[in-house]
Each structure stands twice: as C-alpha cells, then as structure tokens.
Amino acid sequence: MGVIEASDRAWKGVQMKSEKQGVSAWLRGLVDECGVSGTRSCLDIAEVFGIDCKHEKTCRDCIAKMMTAIADRIDAERALPEGVEWPRFEDGGLVRIGDELEFEGKTMLVCDATFYADGWALWCDREDMSGRLHGSYGERVKRPAPKVLDADGVPIKVGDVVYFVDGDARPLTVERIDANGGEPAVDLVYAGQILRWYSANPEKLTHERPDSWRLWGEDLDMAVKVGEVDKVGMMRRAKALAKAGEGL
Structure with a gap:
C-alpha cells in the first residue's frame, strides 16, 4: 500500500468522523491531516467544507465560504435543543457565567448552568454560601439590588435606619431601593409605619443620627x-x- 493510498483512507476517515466531532476537534483533524500527508490539494480541503472550488470565481470566494461553514458549525454546536432556553434577567438580558444575581436575598455569582427537560438550574456561589437556583423555561432571574452608598460612603440596605443629612433627626426605615433612569432612589417609611413616604437620593441620607x-x-x-x-x-x-x- 503506497503513501498516497494510505493518506486517502486517513482523509476519508477524517471526513466520516467530522460530523460527530466538536468544532475544535474537527478543525484540528483537518489541520493534522494536511500537515502530515502534504498531499491534499485545496480542492480536496474545500470539499470537506462542502465547497466545489470549480464553481468559485476566486480563491477569496472559496475562503469566505470556508469561514462561513466554520461559523455555522460553531453556531450549531452552541445552539440549545428545541424548547430549551437560556435563563434571562427580568430586563431580558442573558444570565451569563460570572454574572451576579439575587439568590435568597443575597448577591451570588453564577458559576455553572444545567438544563433539564422542564427547566434550568444555576449553580451560584459566594464567600459564605453556595446554592442552586431552579427555574422553568421562560422564568426570569432577579438582578441584585442596586448598590447605593449614603453621604458617608456606607452601603444602604433594605431595613436600615437612616436620617436626612439636613439635620432632621427623625429615624426613617429603608423600605425599597429603586433605580430610576440609572440613578438609585431610596424609598423610606417614617416610624416603621406607612405614616408618610419619602423618596431620596442616597447621598442625602446618613446612618448617623444628626445632632440637635x-x-x-x-x-x-x-x-x-x-x-x-x-x-x-x-x-x-x-x-x-x-x-x-x-x-x-
């Protein structure tokens, strides 16, 4: 058996396995075969990509189709099965590995994602705890509450007792933190009851009781x-x- 015949069989083997391989393994197989045998013509290589060079006007057109074939293969490999959806935040943004989300009232870091027949699971972690957030397909994930600081640079959280920096000594309880147009606003309740609502920018508040x-x-x-x-x-x-x- 000559070198050319052996190379032909190896090349056909590469073609037969290509459909079962991931993109990276598929491309490396092509590169290895071309480098080892040195007998493959550009016509043969193009054929693996489903391209008939004889019908292409220029080599540039052929290369462009090769790149398109690789991109299509990558998209197909990354595509989720029908009915399976990647989890999204309430604003529609994709939840990516490394993103922060709200988990049981805490800010957690997304470390991994698992998909099931009826939904997804996000594996989350932080310094003092870890957990798994489950959801059905189409169910939205909450982003962490906006991080806001008072006039002294102290973080403001829901449930904190704060005061206005203008000297008003009445204690106010933080009921909610909103982001309006990108600017955080703190909603407050006086005396722990809904006697009066206040909405204030965080820099107008302090955790230190103003003196009088x-x-x-x-x-x-x-x-x-x-x-x-x-x-x-x-x-x-x-x-x-x-x-x-x-x-x-």
Whole structure:
C-alpha cells in the first residue's frame, strides 16, 4: 500500500468522523491531516467544507465560504435543543457565567448552568454560601439590588435606619431601593409605619443620627444623672451646633 493510498483512507476517515466531532476537534483533524500527508490539494480541503472550488470565481470566494461553514458549525454546536432556553434577567438580558444575581436575598455569582427537560438550574456561589437556583423555561432571574452608598460612603440596605443629612433627626426605615433612569432612589417609611413616604437620593441620607440642641440636652441630662459628663465632648458638640445654626 503506497503513501498516497494510505493518506486517502486517513482523509476519508477524517471526513466520516467530522460530523460527530466538536468544532475544535474537527478543525484540528483537518489541520493534522494536511500537515502530515502534504498531499491534499485545496480542492480536496474545500470539499470537506462542502465547497466545489470549480464553481468559485476566486480563491477569496472559496475562503469566505470556508469561514462561513466554520461559523455555522460553531453556531450549531452552541445552539440549545428545541424548547430549551437560556435563563434571562427580568430586563431580558442573558444570565451569563460570572454574572451576579439575587439568590435568597443575597448577591451570588453564577458559576455553572444545567438544563433539564422542564427547566434550568444555576449553580451560584459566594464567600459564605453556595446554592442552586431552579427555574422553568421562560422564568426570569432577579438582578441584585442596586448598590447605593449614603453621604458617608456606607452601603444602604433594605431595613436600615437612616436620617436626612439636613439635620432632621427623625429615624426613617429603608423600605425599597429603586433605580430610576440609572440613578438609585431610596424609598423610606417614617416610624416603621406607612405614616408618610419619602423618596431620596442616597447621598442625602446618613446612618448617623444628626445632632440637635434637643438631643444635646437629653444627652447632657443623662450624663449628669450617671455622673459621667464628657465636658470636652459636649463642648465640641455645642460649638458644632452653634456653627451650623441649629435651632433648639
């Protein structure tokens, strides 16, 4: 058996296996065969891609069709079976490996995806926990709540007690965090009840209770009662309140 005949059989073997191989293995098989035998013509190579060079006007046209054939093969390999859908966020965006999502009220990182007959599962992880989020095809996934910081750079979360930085000492509870036009807004409830709703930009809020002369007086009374008056600290607060023009 001559070299040419042996090469012909190997080449036919490459063609027969190509339909069962992944794209990378398929291309490497073609490259290896061309490199080992050195006997394949460009007509033979084009034929593997389903191209008849005799009907092509230029080599450029033939190469363009080869590239198209490779791209089509990649698309076919990556395509999901009929009825199977990749999970998406509520805004329609695809959930990709490495994306963050909301899982049991926490921000988790997507590490892997598994598909079943009736739905999908996303394997998620973070430093202190891991888990698997299940969903049916067409069911949407929640993105993490927008990360917002108060005036002091402290993260604001739902349930936090915050205050307006303008000196209003009334405690407000964070009820919801929204992103309106890309700008986060914090929805607040006064005194833990729906007595009055507020909506504020996060930089207008603080977790530190603003000082006032009323609070200063209450703290002074308590310090006197327990016999532990911090004269320097109280003086500093008084000067700061006077400078800020705080009313009684």
